[in-house]
Amino acid sequence: MLLARTQRSVLPGFGLSLGFTLAYLGLIVLVPLAAAFLKTAGMSWPDFWAVASSPRVVASFKVSFGISLFAALVNAVFGLILAWVLVRYSFPGRRLVDGLVDLPFALPTAVAGIALTAIYAQNGWVGQWLDPLWARGIQRLSNLIPWVNWPEFLGVKLAFDRPGIFIALTFIGLPFVVRTLQPVLNELEPELEEVAATLGANRWQTMTRVVFPELMPALITGFALAFARAVGEYGSVVFIAGNMPMHSEITPLLIITKLEQYDYQGATAIAVVMLVASFVLLLCINLLQKWSRRYYRF
């Protein structure tokens, strides 16, 4: 009964439009995606496991997923502040800033990559001030807590090291949190806060007990979207990451490296792990959005 109509309609074109949609979807999306899974199905389980658990691949997973998580968290915090400021405060240039938030969607990732590198490299506008500070901070941290390998964990410079990946992934994920929060903040009636105030809540209590619970589903959705996008990101990261194997090599780059060595099976095996991870994320995001829609009944 799948794809059968539940109700007759006098509108024409159901068969034509659905047929075309399914054919196009199948040819462009489903068949090529199936190719990846079938290619992996041709591998034996030990072969697959040998690729997916090889140290360089695992290190790249840690870099990609770990830094994406961190970037998405930072985006959640700053995105919340930015969305709040854009919705609640009026200031000259608000429209401009609001329009600029979508820049990471519109700017080609390669351009973003080289531009961020130019700014945060050791001789860049921000890098020339921040880079020595970072190096000194890591040094200080190593003296303070010597049992953690800080230079390995946080990198010793901004560009061409792990912080560079973080910068690129934060840039890429920035619009997601802001754009998922903005409509919810718009709908959030100020009367709610006024009621809380008349009932004797102070500003802090109003924020933590009234406002944040309302924003939470959208905030988590935005966070998940930013994370999902960051995990797969390639263009903006490769220029600024330094791409050192086992240290600052992201998984998408490793896939390309394997492809360039004609190791198609290896590349596909890694890709399948990432695909499964992103499909699980997609599922979570779908559920989250259903949840947040149920949560908001205005």
Next chain:
Amino acid sequence: MAALAATSSLAVKPSPHGAGPRVIRNPWWVRAFFMTVALLFVLCFLVLPLVAVFTEALRKGMSAYFHSFTDPDVLSALRLTLLTAAIAVPANLVFGVAAAWCIAKFDFYGKSLLTTLIDLPFAVSPVISGLIYVLVFGLQGWFGPYLGAGDHPWFGAWFNAQDIRIIFAVPGIVLATIFVTFPFVARELIPLMQAQGNDEEYAALTLGASGWQTFWRVTVPNIKWGLFYGVILCNARAMGEFGAVSVVSGHIRGETNTLPLHVEILYNEYNFVAAFAVSSLLALLALLTLLLKSLVEWRAKKGGA
């Protein structure tokens, strides 16, 4: 429906509670603090990169800047980028309208599954988007042996004679671009057409209009701003795509390089002025996209999309 490209959609209605006089406000120093943090964040991550592109491009003066565009490889990359977008955008436009028509206008089993499948390309890493086409059309792939440079006894020879290649050639670039821009128009139109309902179409049909007449005279005028919105987003991504195209392109200078790929080549050759000059072209495209996007949103807010 997953909002994996969570751009502010036209279907989101503007709210009555904007910035206005309010009884309770945070103290001024709290507001000043949040404003400063937010604007610093925007400055470091959005404004500076944009300014950097143009400053670096003009570092050696105007003549060096314009000289970058006389390189025939840049011109051929520009041509290929325009060609790719000229195929990918209309293809996804037709698909988007068809998908939105059957999803928004009819009820059928499996509708939400179909909607999720349409969003799938947004969940896939660009690099993997390219890889899957290599697996299908590459030399070791499913159709590889039958295509140009393939070794299938009959088809390989025929395609060799026709010199039809897909991977490391223009068709692969176009296919990968279609994949990554696949959901843009559809996901913009579906909520819009769902919100508009079928009443106007019913009225047209009752008055004796044919199906196509109803579509062209009633539906299309109603969704034109949503269509335009989807198309500009789709176009921006089509012209700027890097990862997916990089995998299938083969990086043949003057032949299979799009503008973003050419930026990478120039940058890796330490030809920074030229790299940023080409980038500035793409940055201008991004700014134009944002401007058009804001205009459409402003129009939609003023009086119905």
